[in-house]
Each structure stands twice: as C-alpha cells, then as structure tokens.
Amino acid sequence: MQDGNASALSAGEKISGSREKGLNRVLEILEFLHTTQRAIGIGDLAKGVNAPRSTTYTLVRSLVDAGLLEMEGDGNRVYFGKKLYLYGMDYVQGNDLLRRGRQEVDNLSRETGETSELCMLQSGRYTIVHASPGTRPFRISSATGLQIPLPWTASGRLLLAGLEKAEIEGMVSDDDLVLPDGRKLRLDDFVADIAKARITGYCVTSGLVDAYTKCLAAPVFSAPGKVEATMCLVVPIDTSEGRTGELIGLLRDRAAKLSIAG
Amino acid sequence: MQDGNASALSAGEKISGSREKGLNRVLEILEFLHTTQRAIGIGDLAKGVNAPRSTTYTLVRSLVDAGLLEMEGDGNRVYFGKKLYLYGMDYVQGNDLLRRGRQEVDNLSRETGETSELCMLQSGRYTIVHASPGTRPFRISSATGLQIPLPWTASGRLLLAGLEKAEIEGMVSDDDLVLPDGRKLRLDDFVADIAKARITGYCVTSGLVDAYTKCLAAPVFSAPGKVEATMCLVVPIDTSEGRTGELIGLLRDRAAKLSIAG
C-alpha cells in the first residue's frame, strides 16, 4: 500500500503513490465512507484512502463547506452530509423507474413476506438499489447499496442479457467468478446462463451467495431488449417448488408492470 | 443566477474568471443540476456554471465514470447518478433524526390533510429537507431541497433560536430581509421574533412567503437548547384560530417526540 518503492509494476492500475488529482481523491473519500457506513476521523480517512494527511484535511474542509460531508457531533469525525441526501432525492425524483421500483419492491415484500430487492448495474457492478427486509425471523442479508460480483446472483444473469460475450468478459474479473464457497465458475457456463435467462425471462440461482438461500429474479425493461433493472426475491433454499413457481409468477408480473414506461 | 460580466467587484466573492480548482467546478456543477432539476447538455452546463467547455467535458467524464452523474438516454445530457442516490441513502441511514422525521412528517400530513415539512439548516441556509403534500385541492408549493431565505419562514425563526445577534447577522444577507412582496424586514425585528419564538416554543408567520398561506412551526432539539430541525405545517391563511391552535398543539407534540433521541 504505502511507500512507492517501485519494483514490479502490477497489471492494470497504476501504483497510487504519485500525485493524484483532487477530484479523484474526493471520489475515493466518498467511496470509502460508503464502505465504512459510519463517521470516521480525518486521520483515519487519510489512511483509508491512502492520501497525504495535509491534502485530506484540505479536501474534507471543502466538502464540509459545500455540505457534501458533515462533521459529526464532537467535530472530529466526518460522514456524508445533507447535500448528498438532497442530490440523491433529486435523482429519485428524476427517475421514474427507481421511484416506482422502490414502491413495487416494498409492496412485494409486504405481500409475500419475503425479502425483496431492486437491482441495477452501477458502473459495471451489480448493485442492490433498494431492499425491503421481509418478515422472516432470521435475517436474510441484503443492504441497500451493497455491491456484489455479477456471477454470484440471479439478477446478474438477467442484467447482462443481450450483451456480447466479449462485453460480458470485460465486465467480470477472474475474482468475480470465484463463488463465496470457493468454487470457480467457468466463464462459458456463465455466458450460457445469461443466454438461457434471456430466453426464459426469469432466473433462479440456488446457494450461490450463501448456502441457505435461493434468489429469484425477473427483468425490468427500459426498452425492448434492454434490461434496465431486475426485481428479485431472496427465499430460503428449501422453499417448495410450488411456492417458488408462484413467487416467480408474481415477480414477473410486477417486473413487467414496471417495464411499461419509457 | 446572474451573468458574470466583470464590472463592479461585489463584496466577498472573487470574480469567477480565473483558473478554478477542479473540485470547486464540480461542486458548482452539482449545485447547478440541483437548481435545474433536470438533465442538461454539457455545453449548456459549461455556460451555466461559467466554466470552459474543455474543462467541463473532462470533469463530467470523471463524474460519469464515477457514477455521480449519468448520461441521459440519447447520450448528450447529464443528470445526477445512482451513486449520489446511494450516498444519500447512507446519509439517511446514519441519521436517526432525518429517518424518523421523514416518517413523522408523512404521518402528520396524512392525519391533518395539510402540507407538512421537515426543515433544517444547510450551510447557513434554510432548507426543506422533506415535504409531504397534503390533500388540499390547490397545491401549496414546497419542494424537497428548496432553499429559502431564513427571514421568510417561521422555521427560520426557530432554527436560529439561541444564537447571538452577531451570528444571526452573519447568516442573513440584506437581500434575505426583503420579503417576496417587496417589504423589507428590519434586522432588529427579526432578532426579536427569534427571541420570542425561542420562549414560546413555536412560531407562526402569516403571508410571508406568499399572501395565501400561513406557516406553523415547532422546534426539534438534538440537545437541550440546540434546535436541530423544525417540523412545520403550511395552511391557508384563513384557517380558523381554533384549528390553528389544534394544529400547533399536534405539531409541538410530534416535534417533541422527535427530540428525544441523542
């Protein structure tokens, strides 16, 4: 991480030793806060994004002044600020799909009692955009904003429907193909899954993210053939075939309703 | 806002002609998009923030890559992106007051049928953080994220409670004291209003923002004496004294409930 002692130039990314553009540092700061999910001291922040302390202080001050970040009570820690919330609401406001999708997801989880999610691609990564927990006693993990490798999910297979193999290859790294249980998925199998999901119009995966759940997903189209998002349900892996079928039907129905608008 | 054609050097700010830091440009871009409330072409954006075209293109590309902005369908216009939405949700998540306040505002407007709002200070400006429209046939204006001069509102008087006169003076410009109908408020009167609101524990203003409404507001405390937010109701100016009293009671009750946590 730290001192730039030259040596082997790793593939792809440049060694983050040199002078960095302020904006990039800011983007890293925001991303870092997104992962921590809580306020953090400026010193730690500097360490976290591997930036010089003096620079970090300057940038944080700018961001706090602008309201993108806020100082936490004691005046030492920082976290996201009201401005970001306002901009976020602007985004929701300007985005029919998201607005209606959130609604529909909430409905779905209330009606079925299962955990329900709205998922989208976010700069090439699978992202849970909105989640509603469901009523089961044991918590099925899934937090809004979580990013997961595409091959681990049913939604991922739908979101990539219609893309060329080369494009798909570009969007998943080798690491992404290694499932949480250690198994390695073959790229060709993944591509085949995608093709199949595209035809059947839904997708089910069992025990991929964890061994106890399966994931049902249906595509939401923004234009014919263009998958803009997916709705999905996360259910216990031992859910009966009958109920699974029912849920898929419901899911496809709702996802189709979301697809109408342009 | 205005054009930047040099001439008289206004107090405070420097003329935005020279070389600007990239980060500042970005902050202006975001703010500009917030005011437009819709996607905009990059060329127009450059004009809007008075930045060189080449620079704007570079910055926008960075922001789009980072997901803070997104290209609109045809690939020419830009607007806020999913990342901002996610960060915004993080903010809500980490902010009990906001989370519960939104809920309470929604309840309040459903129960009373009136337009209800949650308001906070945002870098020294009064900001409507969340609004719920109410059921009256005529729309009472009030959009989330709207920023209004402090002296125009009942909430403004509560939010400044406990500040010194000098501090207050620093937060309101001369322009802010000019009401929408052209009348000019005296600073001393405003300061007196604030002191009064602090003691009575609520505030009512009639016909300030517009001639047809009055605004009822109650403070939400984050610590004893520290007003963190206000809840308010916007009602027709001819609302009877009796009903107004009822609503104020309800409002104060709910605001007090919000105040509990730390």
Add this chain to the structure above:
DNA sequence: AGCGATTGTCTCTTACAAGAGACGCGTGTA
C-alpha cells in the same frame, strides 16, 4: 510528570491539471 501518538495548521516546491483554442464532424437552414 514524562513519553509517544494524533490532531489541526502552515509553508514551500514542483508536477501537473485547468484552460485556451484549434480541429473535424454532424445538423439545421437559407
């Protein structure tokens, strides 16, 4: 009290980003 770690501020240098402006392309309109 004594010591190390951390925090916030400041100064100075230089690597480099911001900006000016030219270019090629597509589009509308006279």
Add this chain to the structure above:
DNA sequence: TACACGCGTCTCTTGTAAGAGACAATCGCT
C-alpha cells in the same frame, strides 16, 4: 451547396494545487 452552429476530442502552456514535512497543541498511557 454553402454557411453557421454546437458537439466532442486533442494539444500545449502555465498558473497553481497536491503533497512533503515541520510545528505546536492535545490526548492517553504508564
């Protein structure tokens, strides 16, 4: 067809922001 206009990309220069590092002030531990 010719012209004016807006878009997106590139190149080159120079003003300046990123970063190294020193500093005093606090904090926490023994």
